[in-house]
Amino acid sequence: MPVYEYICRACGRRARLRMSFAEYDSATSVCPHCGRAELRRRVGRVAVARSEATRLDGLMDDPALDALDEDDPRAMGRMMRRMSDEMGEEMGQEFDEVVGRLESGESPASIEAAMPGLGDID
Numbered sequence: 615m616p617v618y619e620y621i622c623r624a625c626g627r628r629a630r631l632r633m634s635f636a637e638y639d640s641a642t643s644v645c646p647h648c649g650r651a652e653l654r655r656r657v658g659r660v661a662v663a664r665s666e667a668t669r670l671d672g673l674m675d676d677p678a679l680d681a682l683d684e685d686d687p688r689a690m691g692r693m694m695r696r697m698s699d700e701m702g703e704e705m706g707q708e709f710d711e712v713v714g715r716l717e718s719g720e721s722p723a724s725i726e727a728a729m730p731g732l733g734d735i736d
């Protein structure tokens with residue numbers, strides 16, 4: 615199952631929750647640290663193809679990512695393209711497809727549903 619990364623608006627801590635796509639659609643996510651339903655999905659999970667997950671963890675700490683609006687796929691796509699450019703490495707076909715879909719305005723949820731296994735880092 616995919617792992618989704620959240621940040622808690624109440625206590626500011628991060629949480630990684632493992633759930634199916636169906637659960638993700640319907641679940642009210644509760645912070646495992648403070649128990650409040652204030653979790654906000656962190657941008658970037660969709661960007662992380664499984665082989666890149668560990669290497670990208672540092673980039674995910676970029677504060678700009680927390681300010682990024684996940685409801686704006688084009689902004690996400692631009693951010694991911696910039697990250698990729700900064701790393702100066704080939705990110706792979708899966709990454710390119712995700713960025714391309716974002717830049718065309720497709721929502722992250724739709725992309726994840728269309729690309730099974732994406733972000734499943736185990």
Ligand SMILES: [Zn+2]
Binds near residue numbers: 623626647648
């Ligand atoms: Zn919390």
